[in-house]
Structures are given as structure tokens and as C-alpha cells.
Amino acid sequence: MHVTKKIIKSTLVYIVLAFTAIISLFPIIWVIFSSFKTNAQILSSPFSLPTSIGFDAYGAVFKQTNFLLYTFNSLFIAVISTAVSLIIYAMAAYVIARYDFKGRNLIYSLFVVTLLVPSQSKAQPIFSLIVKFNLYDTKTALVLVYIAAGMAMSLFILKNTFMSIPKDFSEAAWMEGSGFLRTFFSINLPMAKAGMATAGILMFLGNWNEYFFAMLLTTSPISRTLPVALASFNETYSYNYTNMFAALTMAILPGILIYAFAQDQVANSIVSYGIKG
Amino acid sequence: MILVQECFTMKSFTAKQKNLIWIWIFLLPCLLTFLLFYLVPILTLVCTSFTKWDGANLPVFTGLTNYITLFRTPDFQHALINLLLWSIIAGTFHVFFGTLVALILFKEPHGWKFVETVFMIPNVISMAAWAMIYRFVFNGSYGILNGIIRIFSPGFSVNWLFESPYAFIAVTLTWLFYAVVVTLLVLSDLKAIPPDLHEAAQIDGASDWYITLKINLPLCRNSIGTAVICSISARISMYETIALTTRGGPGNDTMNIPLILVNAINDSKYGYANASGMVMLLIGIVLLVIVNKAFRMNESVY
Numbered sequence: 001m002h003v004t005k006k007i008i009k010s011t012l013v014y015i016v017l018a019f020t021a022i023i024s025l026f027p028i029i030w031v032i033f034s035s036f037k038t039n040a041q042i043l044s045s046p047f048s049l050p051t052s053i054g055f056d057a058y059g060a061v062f063k064q065t066n067f068l069l070y071t072f073n074s075l076f077i078a079v080i081s082t083a084v085s086l087i088i089y090a091m092a093a094y095v096i097a098r099y100d101f102k103g104r105n106l107i108y109s110l111f112v113v114t115l116l117v118p119s120q121s122k123a124q125p126i127f128s129l130i131v132k133f134n135l136y137d138t139k140t141a142l143v144l145v146y147i148a149a150g151m152a153m154s155l156f157i158l159k160n161t162f163m164s165i166p167k168d169f170s171e172a173a174w175m176e177g178s179g180f181l182r183t184f185f186s187i188n189l190p191m192a193k194a195g196m197a198t199a200g201i202l203m204f205l206g207n208w209n210e211y212f213f214a215m216l217l218t219t220s221p222i223s224r225t226l227p228v229a230l231a232s233f234n235e236t237y238s239y240n241y242t243n244m245f246a247a248l249t250m251a252i253l254p255g256i257l258i259y260a261f262a263q264d265q266v267a268n269s270i271v272s273y274g275i276k277g
Numbered sequence: 278m279i280l281v282q283e284c285f286t287m288k289s290f291t292a293k294q295k296n297l298i299w300i301w302i303f304l305l306p307c308l309l310t311f312l313l314f315y316l317v318p319i320l321t322l323v324c325t326s327f328t329k330w331d332g333a334n335l336p337v338f339t340g341l342t343n344y345i346t347l348f349r350t351p352d353f354q355h356a357l358i359n360l361l362l363w364s365i366i367a368g369t370f371h372v373f374f375g376t377l378v379a380l381i382l383f384k385e386p387h388g389w390k391f392v393e394t395v396f397m398i399p400n401v402i403s404m405a406a407w408a409m410i411y412r413f414v415f416n417g418s419y420g421i422l423n424g425i426i427r428i429f430s431p432g433f434s435v436n437w438l439f440e441s442p443y444a445f446i447a448v449t450l451t452w453l454f455y456a457v458v459v460t461l462l463v464l465s466d467l468k469a470i471p472p473d474l475h476e477a478a479q480i481d482g483a484s485d486w487y488i489t490l491k492i493n494l495p496l497c498r499n500s501i502g503t504a505v506i507c508s509i510s511a512r513i514s515m516y517e518t519i520a521l522t523t524r525g526g527p528g529n530d531t532m533n534i535p536l537i538l539v540n541a542i543n544d545s546k547y548g549y550a551n552a553s554g555m556v557m558l559l560i561g562i563v564l565l566v567i568v569n570k571a572f573r574m575n576e577s578v579y
């Protein structure tokens with residue numbers, strides 16, 4: 001009796017695990033496989049394995065669309081906005097973590113409570129702001145919006161990082177005559193590498209994948225990012241599924257690769273960030 | 278000796294003043310960002326939601342007109358009903374599934390690390406790409422879902438994204454089982470439970486069920502509460518998986534507030550757009566207060 005109960009239990013456990021793995025992986029594997037199949041194969045036998053591995057569809061995507069340009073735009077915007085965010089939020093997080101000054105708690109609470117505001121609810125004011133700055137349909141617009149979007153999360157992660165660095169190092173540096181800037185740049189910042197990496201990876205992933213504001217604030221190819229371009233490929237490739245799947249594969253792989261290399265950081269930061277939210 | 282001490286305090290005093298200047302210099306970029314992209318937009322949102330405004334002319338105060346129109350429009354009524362249904366599904370089934378996976382992973386059965394790793398993948402790719410993938414999953418003729426169903430019942434044909442009531446089910450399925458955030462949150466709380474608590478319960482002869490229900494789950498109260506907030510917040514702002522699949526249709530079957538907001542911006546009805554933005558904001562705050570109370574999240578667990 002006890003044994004059968006145990007078998008049933010472990011069977012159920014593995015059914016749930018298998019189901020979880022399948023729903024997470026299958027759609028992506030299906031997209032990748034389909035990019036190697038012909039249109040006819042996709043339509044007639046959606047589950048068959050590709051009969052040959054050819055990269056014609058990938059080449060076609062580059063030839064027929066501005067795929068390279070969109071990838072560059074996405075990369076440019078994500079890298080610049082992540083780098084600037086890291087610098088300005090590390091500076092703010094450092095002084096909030098280390099120095100006692102008037103209004104510190106108020107400022108920190110104000111910055112972090114922004115997390116509660118759904119970013120889309122501010123869509124119109126931000127749209128008008130960007131138009132007023134004459135930045136509509138520019139990469140700069142998205143860089144600015146993405147810098148702002150990472151505020152609460154980066155400050156939270158980086159403040160905790162700076163708080164975990166022992167004060168002794170700063171004090172020792174100060175005793176030796178190191179000023180404010182040097183204490184920050186050559187003592188504290190290098191020791192905050194882990195937190196910077198975590199915040200940076202999360203922000204980069206978010207910025208690379210962002211669709212809503214990219215759609216709202218750009219129209220022409222010169223500033224279009226990959227997620228927005230993907231949506232428009234749907235019309236370009238309404239009858240050429242192979243190319244569509246090739247484009248999809250290229251758009252999703254970078255995110256998966258970054259995750260593969262920084263798995264623990266991504267997972268841990270989601271937890272620490274969620275807990276306080 | 279006293280002189281030396283005095284010198285020291287003198288030095289630290291000027292250093293302190295110098296520091297204060299640096300502190301504000303360091304805060305300045307962040308403060309500017311806050312001002313431009315949070316404070317001013319939120320104030321604009323609140324104020325102009327009570328006005329008729331097209332962006333070109335000055336806003337005209339119209340009181341609650343935008344809100345009244347909003348609540349009388351079928352689009353918005355449907356969006357609210359959908360949001361309520363989605364919130365209930367997210368707060369119950371979605372969180373339940375994520376918690377179940379967490380409880381299983383906590384026992385570390387074979388392959389747990391693999392499952393934990395791949396479960397995250399849908400969360401690291403663009404929601405726009407995810408929506409595009411799901412267009413193909415739900416495609417009527419060659420989609421995966423119909424393909425699987427046809428194995429059991431040949432000839433089955435439903436155009437998931439364009440038929441009522443299937444469209445609502447299809448949009449729900451794009452997120453229903455993808456509960457990795459819930460899983461990670463609950464798992465971290467499970468790992469924080471002192472092991473002696475489990476040992477003591479086992480010595481007392483408690484069954485696995487008893488330990489899970491009476492010890493583990495109550496101790497994960499905070500993370501489950503957080504998970505409910507995160508899951509429902511994601512429903513309030515769900516945009517890509519609708520805009521790129523059903524566009525809110527058929528009819529208003531899958532309408533959600535962000536779609537209404539974007540349409541209003543495109544129609545230059547800025548006051549109206551901001552009224553719907555305000556509703557999103559307020560629903561989020563109410564949700565936070567309710568869940569905080571329900572899960573007693575401000576009280577310490579141990």
C-alpha cells in the first residue's frame with residue numbers, strides 16, 4: 001500500500017516536471033526547427049523534424065529586410081541605456097547607502113515607490129514629453145525612457161550591494177587622504193561588481209526586449225528596434241513562414257544566450273527584487 | 278593634544294561640507310530622471326485625466342466626464358470584466374501552479390535543476406516575440422495546439438485567436454502556466470525555513486502532506502502574497518500578447534486597458550487616455566493594499 005502510494009506520488013511529480021519543461025521549451029524548439037523547413041513542410045507536417053539544415057531563410061531575412069539595422073538599433077539602445085543607468089544609479093545608490101544626509105529616506109522611498117506605477121499608465125505624458133524635446137522617432141528617446149524605466153530596480157539592487165561592502169575600506173582610504181570621488185571610483189565601485197553585473201544584465205534584457213514604448217515612440221526603420229520590427233515582419237512574411245521563423249529565431253536567441261551565461265544572477269535578482277516589491 | 282583634536286574636527290567639518298556637495302552631485306542625474314519621467318508625468322496624468330485635451334490646444338477642465346465616458350464605453354466595460362477574470366485566474370490557478378512547481382523543486386527530484394533552468398526561458402525573451410510564437414501555436418490550420426488536438430480527434434478545427442470564446446482562452450494560455458516568477462519567489466522562502474523545523478516535525482511523525490500544508494505553505498505567506506501581486510500586476514499591463522495576436526477581439530473578448538489607452542493616444546484623446554491610465558494606477562494600488570492585508574505581509578513570519 002505504502003509503496004504504490006509512493007509510486008503514484010513520484011509519477012505525479014515527474015508529470016508536473018515534464019509538463020513544465022515541455023511548455024517552456026517546446027514552442028521555442030518548434031520555432032527553430034521550422035526555420036529549417038520549407039513552407040510546404042510547415043503547413044503539411046508541423047511536427048516533423050527538418051530534413052536538412054540550411055541557412056537560406058536566414059540569409060533571405062537579411063536581404064529582404066533591414067534586419068541588421070534593427071539588430072544594431074536594439075543593441076545600441078540597450079547598451080547605451082544600460083551603461084548610463086548603471087553609472088547614474090550606482091552614484092545615487094552609493095550616497096544613499098553610505099551617507100547620512102537630510103531627506104535621504106524620503107528620496108529613496110520616492111525613487112523606489114515608482115515601481116508601483118505601471119509604466120504604460122504614463123504613456124501619454126511621456127509621449128508628449130518626447131515630442132516636446134523634439135526626440136520623437138529617435139534612438140535617444142528610447143535610451144532616455146529605458147534609463148528611467150530601470151530606476152527602482154537598479155537602485156534597490158545597487159543600494160543593497162553598497163551597504164554590504166564593509167565601511168572599513170572607505171575609512172581606511174579616507175584616512176590616507178583619498179577624496180570623495182576616489183573613494184567611490186577606486187574603492188567602492190570595483191567592490192560592487194557583482195551587484196552592477198546583476199542590475200546590468202536585468203536592465204539589458206529588459207531594454208533589449210522592450211516593445212511598448214518602442215512601438216509608441218518610433219515610426220521609421222532608422223530608429224526601429226527588433227521587437228517592433230518582428231511585429232511588422234508578420235505582414236512582410238504573411239505567406240513565407242520559413243523566413244518568419246528564421247527572423248524569430250534570431251530575435252530570441254540573444255536573450256536566451258545571455259540567460260545561459262548569467263543564469264544565477266537573473267534568477268536571484270528576480271527573487272530579491274520581488275520580495276521587497 | 279586638544280589642539281590636535283580640534284584640528285581633526287575642523288578638518289572633518291570642512292570635509293563633511295565638501296561631501297554634502299558631492300552627495301547632491303551624485304544624486305542629481307537620478308533626481309532629474311525622477312522629475313522628468315516620473316513626477317511630472319504622474320502629475321500630468323492625474324491633472325489632465327479631468328480635462329478634454331488633444332495635445333495641440335490647452336486642456337479644458339471637464340470634471341469627471343472622461344471617467345464617466347470610460348465606464349459607459351463597452352470597450353472599457355469588457356476590459357474591466359476581462360481584467361477581473363484574468364486577475365482571479367492569475368491569483369489562483371497561476372500562483373497555485375507556480376507554488377506546486379516550487380514545492381516539487383524544493384525536494385530536488387531528478388532533473389530539478391534542468392526544469393528550474395528552462396522554466397525561466399520564456400521570461401528572458403521579448404514579449405513581442407512570445408506573442409508572435411503564440412500566433413503560430415494557435416494558428417487554425419498548421420498551429421501546434423490544433424495539431425496536438427487532431428491526434429486525438431481528427432478533423433478538429435478552431436481558429437483560436439479569432440473565434441469567441443476561444444480567443445479569451447488562447448490569450449490566457451499565453452501566460453497561464455508560465456509561473457517561473459512565482460516558483461522562484463516561493464522557492465527562496467522554502468529554502469529559508471530552518472531545517473530543524475522539518476526534522477522536529479518528522480520526529481513527531483508528521484506526514485509529508487502535513488508538513489507541506491501546515492508548516493511550509495504558511496511560512497511562505499510573504500512570497501505567495503508577493504507572487505499574487507506580481508501576477509495580477511502583469512495582467513493589468515498585459516499588452517503585447519494581445520495587441521500582436523487578437524487586438525482585443527473578436528468583439529471585445531480580449532480587450533485590456535493598455536489597448537484602450539494606446540488607441541486614445543492615437544486618436545489624440547489625451548485626457549481620455551490619461552483617465553484610463555489613472556484607472557490602471559488605482560487598480561494597482563488597491564490590489565497592493567488588499568493583498569498586503571489578506572496575507573498579513575507586514576507581520577513577521579517567524
